[in-house]
Amino acid sequence: MQRRLGKKVLFCTSAMAVWCEAAGGVRGVVLDISGVLYDSGGGGGVPISGSTDAVKRIKESGLKLRFCTNETQATREKFVAKLQTMGFDIAVGEVIAPAPAACRILKERGLRPHLLVHDGLLPEFDQIDQSNPNCVIIGDAAENFSYENMNRAFQLLMQLEKPLLFSLGRGRYYKETDGLKIDVGVYMKALEYACDIQAEVVGKPANAFFLSALTSMGLEPHQAIMIGDDLVNDVGGAQQCGMKGVQVRTGKYRPSDEQHPTVKADGYVDNLAQAVDILLEHLNK
Numbered sequence: 050m051q052r053r054l055g056k057k058v059l060f061c062t063s064a065m066a067v068w069c070e071a072a073g074g075v076r077g078v079v080l081d082i083s084g085v086l087y088d089s090g091g092g093g094g095v096p097i098s099g100s101t102d103a104v105k106r107i108k109e110s111g112l113k114l115r116f117c118t119n120e121t122q123a124t125r126e127k128f129v130a131k132l133q134t135m136g137f138d139i140a141v142g143e144v145i146a147p148a149p150a151a152c153r154i155l156k157e158r159g160l161r162p163h164l165l166v167h168d169g170l171l172p173e174f175d176q177i178d179q180s181n182p183n184c185v186i187i188g189d190a191a192e193n194f195s196y197e198n199m200n201r202a203f204q205l206l207m208q209l210e211k212p213l214l215f216s217l218g219r220g221r222y223y224k225e226t227d228g229l230k231i232d233v234g235v236y237m238k239a240l241e242y243a244c245d246i247q248a249e250v251v252g253k254p255a256n257a258f259f260l261s262a263l264t265s266m267g268l269e270p271h272q273a274i275m276i277g278d279d280l281v282n283d284v285g286g287a288q289q290c291g292m293k294g295v296q297v298r299t300g301k302y303r304p305s306d307e308q309h310p311t312v313k314a315d316g317y318v319d320n321l322a323q324a325v326d327i328l329l330e331h332l333n334k
């Protein structure tokens with residue numbers, strides 16, 4: 050199958066075929082942010098070529114759009130302001146992030162957290178009662194992962210009759226412009242080991258996290274497509290809840306992802322711009 054788009058010619062190769070066919074029925078797009086829109090790092094990071102325009106084109110097409118991120122070092126307000134400065138058309142209300150999802154869980158279950166998170170994330174929990182804590186929330190605290198802070202969280206968990214640990218994501222590491230960085234999952238495992246418990250993960254790849262993006266768009270899973278650079282957490286997570294998942298060859302992508310033993314993306318594209326080319330071409334027929 051061959052498609053013409055201006056001067057560009059897009060092929061629905063076998064690797065793309067599945068989601069090319071499905072693209073016609075897509076009503077909404079869920080985008081990962083880091084590694085898809087921009088590469089994070091010192092000085093705030095740099096946008097990935099073609100991504101600002103790609104976001105604009107999705108919005109102009111009338112497709113619904115949400116951004117699903119595992120960012121837990123800053124509030125959504127700060128994070129979104131940074132992306133707007135890079136030229137992205139993005140609003141706080143369009144961003145699904147672990148901290149607000151955790152706040153909803155805390156309220157529903159009447160829980161009061163002790164927070165082991167980055168100082169930059171604390172304002173997300175302003176409305177939450179943190180007195181006399183009965184659970185611990187761990188996020189990507191980065192330089193705030195001191196021995197002292199880890200041990201305080203550990204002691205608190207051990208005092209609880211039924212230790213309850215929530216982890217904002219479970220990534221092993223992520224990539225910034227100056228190199229790889231250890232992520233929250235490593236510290237989550239340390240507390241799990243120390244307390245002999247299992248954390249509840251809030252964020253990708255948990256089903257509930259993708260479902261909250263779908264609910265906020267008013268769509269069923271089969272009507273939406275997730276585009277991300279993390280094969281297991283973005284693509285695999287979305288597929289688990291019935292969405293299509295496409296991997297971009299930017300950010301943390303590695304060629305070996307395309308031979309992964311358990312997760313197979315519905316499509317692989319060079320970058321977000323190419324994903325949007327294909328999607329819009331098929332919508333318009």
Ligand SMILES: *[C@@H]1O[C@H](CO)[C@@H](O)[C@H](O)[C@H]1NC(C)=O
Nearest residue numbers: 167168191192193194195198
């Ligand atoms: C978090 O790290 C910053 C920067 O190193 C420091 O100023 C702050 O006191 C730390 N906060 C906690 C709660 O450890």
Ligand SMILES: *[C@@H]1O[C@H](CO)[C@@H](O)[C@H](O)[C@H]1NC(C)=O
Nearest residue numbers: 083084119220223224279282
């Ligand atoms: C998690 O966040 C980091 C940046 O904070 C990003 O580089 C990485 O791709 C993200 N991981 C997932 C699973 O989305």
Ligand SMILES: [Mg+2]
Nearest residue numbers: 081083084278
């Ligand atoms: Mg990513």
